[in-house]
Amino acid sequence: MLCVARYGGTIERTIERTGAMASGRNRLTATAVEKRKKAGRLFDGAGLILNIKPSGAKSWLFRYTYPPGKIREMGLGPYPAVTLAKARERADECRSMVADGLDPKAERAKESGKTFGEAADGFVEAMKSRWTNAKSLHQWKRTFTATCAPIRNMPAAEIGTDDVLSILQPIWLKTPETASRVRGRIESVLDYAKAKNWRTGENPARWRGHLENILPKRDKAKTVVHHAAMPYADVPSLISDLQTRPAIAARALEFLILTATRTNETLGAQWQEIDFDRALWTIPAARMKQRKPHEVPLSARALEIVRQLNEVRYTDFVFPGQKHNRPCSNMVFAMLLRRMKVTNATPHGFRSSFRDWAGDRTSFTREVAEAALAHTVGGVEAAYRRGTALEKRRQLMDAWANFCHGQGKAKVVKLHG
Numbered sequence: 001m002l003c004v005a006r007y008g009g010t011i012e013r014t015i016e017r018t019g020a021m022a023s024g025r026n027r028l029t030a031t032a033v034e035k036r037k038k039a040g041r042l043f044d045g046a047g048l049i050l051n052i053k054p055s056g057a058k059s060w061l062f063r064y065t066y067p068p069g070k071i072r073e074m075g076l077g078p079y080p081a082v083t084l085a086k087a088r089e090r091a092d093e094c095r096s097m098v099a100d101g102l103d104p105k106a107e108r109a110k111e112s113g114k115t116f117g118e119a120a121d122g123f124v125e126a127m128k129s130r131w132t133n134a135k136s137l138h139q140w141k142r143t144f145t146a147t148c149a150p151i152r153n154m155p156a157a158e159i160g161t162d163d164v165l166s167i168l169q170p171i172w173l174k175t176p177e178t179a180s181r182v183r184g185r186i187e188s189v190l191d192y193a194k195a196k197n198w199r200t201g202e203n204p205a206r207w208r209g210h211l212e213n214i215l216p217k218r219d220k221a222k223t224v225v226h227h228a229a230m231p232y233a234d235v236p237s238l239i240s241d242l243q244t245r246p247a248i249a250a251r252a253l254e255f256l257i258l259t260a261t262r263t264n265e266t267l268g269a270q271w272q273e274i275d276f277d278r279a280l281w282t283i284p285a286a287r288m289k290q291r292k293p294h295e296v297p298l299s300a301r302a303l304e305i306v307r308q309l310n311e312v313r314y315t316d317f318v319f320p321g322q323k324h325n326r327p328c329s330n331m332v333f334a335m336l337l338r339r340m341k342v343t344n345a346t347p348h349g350f351r352s353s354f355r356d357w358a359g360d361r362t363s364f365t366r367e368v369a370e371a372a373l374a375h376t377v378g379g380v381e382a383a384y385r386r387g388t389a390l391e392k393r394r395q396l397m398d399a400w401a402n403f404c405h406g407q408g409k410a411k412v413v414k415l416h417g
Helices: 030-035 084-099 104-111 116-130 134-147 161-172 176-195 232-242 248-259 263-267 300-310 332-339 349-361 366-372 379-387 389-404
Strands: 002-007 010-015 040-045 048-052 058-065 071-079 280-283 294-297
Touching (some): 030 084, 048 071, 048 084, 071 084, 084 104, 134 176, 232 248, 232 389, 248 263, 248 332, 248 349, 248 389, 294 389, 300 389, 366 389
Antiparallel strands (some): 002 010, 048 058, 280 294
């Protein structure tokens, strides 16, 4: 049948080979859009048009009336970069603007001047739920305010390869791990800006096929420095020192070491997560790096720590800070270790101390040790962790606590049961 669309006194036609009357919208299909080669225009309805040039290049247009009586057109992006579904979404947004008395083309022109900083702030706001703790959010924000300060006020549409390199080259060899993160974050913001129609073209921060041809690969850059980890043989002495100190930070650090958990997991612990009867601490998925809940069997000493603190509890947090109903700052461990004159350890490094001890001094399997650290495992290991690992991990954590308190230093711990 012949479908006729009238705009501003002109008549445009397109042939649809269907046996039913086309509706006012969504006339096209993804297959029809892909296969159409002949130059001309295909109408999806409600103002959305696929424009096909003689060269075969395809792009989307939106036709609308603004102000009343005046026909306008604006581009919605090239096909196939902009799919039929995406083009319909953009056309819907434009129709909403017209309904609100706004000119979509003029509104886009206003937004096309968005700076990199504005795009970065918008990206962080849109994605902040993905980060499991405030520290990660702070690091992303700092990247876009401090590290990217030279390009922050530049229009996002004008950022090119040289601008990205001006940020990366001074730190690429000096701090390769940080530089790699910065590159990825810039790439994410520029992708976000493109999705918002604030820029077009290729992403100048892309690594594969682009920056990899300009910057040296990371294996040729400076070796990554890992968290300093105390030799496990020195941990019992540290634990003994901690037990002489009355500060809440000392109890929290001892608890962190005994449970082999991360800083934010320990400091964020809440009373509702502790099951005293089962001697079990369940960390919710929202606070875990892998976004999966993690059960931590509590040794006798770990349970004793939380029982003592429970007797004087006054907030929701097991290790309360100075601010009302807030946990201790994540800097308390670093300050405590500094006061203790400990220079060969970091809070996160105690997880490595535990893992080395488990591998060197016990007969517990790798699967049990990895499950205790809440590391992601797959295949048979994943099934093992789901099934029997909890009770074996309880034996492992009891053995670790005994070692930390000066027991069993000279013998290999045997797996029971």
